[in-house]
Amino acid sequence: MQTRKSPAEMGVEQLRAHVADELARTRRRSAVLTDSVDDEDLIKQHSPLMSPLVWDLAHVGSQEELWLVRDVGGAPAIRPDIDDLYDAFKHCRKDRPELPLLGPAEARKYVGTVRDKVFDLLDRVRLEGRQLVDRAFAFGMIVQHEQQHDETMLATHQLRTGAPVxxxxxxxxxxxxxxxxxxxxxxxxxxxxxxxxxxxxxxxxRPAHEVEVDAFFIDTTPVSNGEFLRFIDDGGYDRAELWSPEGWAYRCRAELRAPRFWERDGDGDRWLRRRFGHVEPVPAREPVVHVSFHEAQAYATWAGKRLPTEQEWEKAARFDPRSGRSLRYPWGDQDPSPEHANLGQRHLQPADLGAYPAGAAPCGARQLIGDVWEWTATDFLPYPGFSAFPYREYSEVFFGPDYKVLRGGSFGTDAAACRGTFRNWDYPIRRQIFAGFRCARTPRAGETR
Structure with missing residues (x-):
């Protein structure tokens, strides 16, 4: 298999071409997610947890204008009048439909105008000289930002009602x-x-740092729907002793009985799930998805295990004992291919357990990248030597015990926004995201000899 060079290894012109390809590829995905529904669907709020799709579309253009057109390019503002409308910290999601947002046609025109200016800039900007542009970092940040919002828009599609699109x-x-x-x-x-x-x-x-991790066992694959069904059938949602105090309070308050989007059929004999407009039997061999941290933790307790720490998860995914070094991905240093992982909305569901043998980690675990985000037991905290860049609001303001770390990406995560080091985070009650989990445990006496 031919290995594509990373941005760190590319010559300047090759790097420009790579950035242009990534920007165009990402925008095509945004178009699929917004062109597949009519204007009414674009401006509608499908859940108070999510923005209207048209807000996400204009927001990615606003961020692109702020960082690339204005900062990197030094050009005049295109639409300074909408900066506040698309500042994610100034308006919570549930309130965004009440704002004077750009309509679908105006939003598409705006993001197109911004992108034209960015392509002009890409042809002439020096990709060195300051941290923001070195190795095209700002362009890569914008690609990742748009891909992250594409995954958010995909989650909004899962929440919408109506025929599949x-x-x-x-x-x-x-x-x-x-x-x-x-x-x-x-x-x-x-x-x-x-x-x-x-x-x-x-x-x-960042930065790279050495961590000492005791020996541990980790599940070869994520927990499946079939395994989670056994937890349900054994009264897992009714047994307070399996849940943390916070988790049990949430389970009672939200009246949780099963993963989100699951429902009983008319006779009550089997579980069905709703997936992007399709209602179908829950597939036993797929990783469970749309579960909160609290549900994952309760299952792990029921199974006599626990959730892995973030350090354990990354060691399982990256550490190669033969070379003694950490790999970029479980399978090595080359970028993900369709043989390695279920990424990029290529499929609209997780793959069966054990899929993607080419993506196995040195330890033997499968599907650590793609399929489902995996909850870990770790709060979202900075690494030793952390430095906020290029702005505090990307990570620093979220550090603390309110957020749990998720790792590995999902079927809706693009390869540009997923690495062995990539960290996601969310509230432990979140269920609309494409999150599942796998369990870990501490070896018993004599097990590692």
């Missing part, structure tokens, strides 16, 4: 799933966590 091929099946061990051992010892060399890594992934 998105299509995709089904994901591959696993040929050897039955022969996989239920868990794998990750030996104890140090490894290098985070990165100081990935040119488009965001501030919370």
């Amino acid at each position: 998105l299509t995709a091929d089904p994901p591959p099946v696993a040929a050897d799933a039955g022969s996989l061990p239920p868990e794998v051992l990750v030996p104890g010892g140090p490894f290098v966590m985070g990165t100081s060399t990935e040119p488009w890594a965001l501030d919370n992934e």
Whole structure:
């Protein structure tokens, strides 16, 4: 397999071409998500948890204008009058439909105008000289930002009602799933966590630092729907002893009975799920998705295990004991391909357990990248030596015990916004995101000899 150079290894003209390709590819995805519905759907708020799709569309253009057109390019503002409307910190999602937002046609015209100016800028800007432009960081940040909002818009599509509007091929099946061990051992010892060399890594992934991790077992694959059904059937949602006090309070307040978008059929004999407008039987072999941190933690307790720490998750995903170094991805240093992972909205659901053998980690775990974001037990905190860049509001303002770290990306996460070091975070009650989990456990006496 031919390995594409990373932005760190590209010549200047090759880097410009790569940035142009990534910008265009990302905008095509945004168009799929917004052109697939009519104007009424674009301006409608499908859930108070989410913005109207038209807000996300104009927001990615506003951020692109602020960082690339104005800051990197030094050009005059195109639409200074809308800066406050699309500042995510000034208006919470539930209030955004009441703002005087750009309409669908005006939003499309605006983001197109911004993009034309960015392509002109890309042809002439020096990609060195200051941190913001070195190795095209600001352009990579904007690609990742738009892809993150594309995943958010995909989650909004899952929340909308009506006939299906998105299509995709089904994901591959696993040929050897039955022969996989239920868990794998990750030996104890140090490894290098985070990165100081990935040119488009965001501030919370930096810097690289050595971490000592005791030996642990981690599930070979994420927890499946079928396994989660056994938790439900065993009264998992009714047993307070399985839940943390915060989790139990939330379970009672929200009246949780199953993952979000699950429902019983008319006879009550089986579970169905709603997926982008389709109602179908819950597939037992897929990773469970749309569960909160609290549900994941309760399941792990029921199974006699626990959620992995963020450090454990990254060591399982990146550490290669043969070379003693941390890889960019579980399979090595090359960028993800369709053989490695379920990413980029290529499929509109997780793949069966054990899929993507080419994406296996050195420890033997599968599907650590793609399919479902995986909850960890760790609060979102800075690494030693953290420095906010290029603005505090990307990461620093979220640090603390209110947010839990998720790792690995989902079927809706693009490869540009997913690395072995990439960190996501959210409130532990969130269920609309494409989140699942896998369990870990501490070895019993004598198990690692």
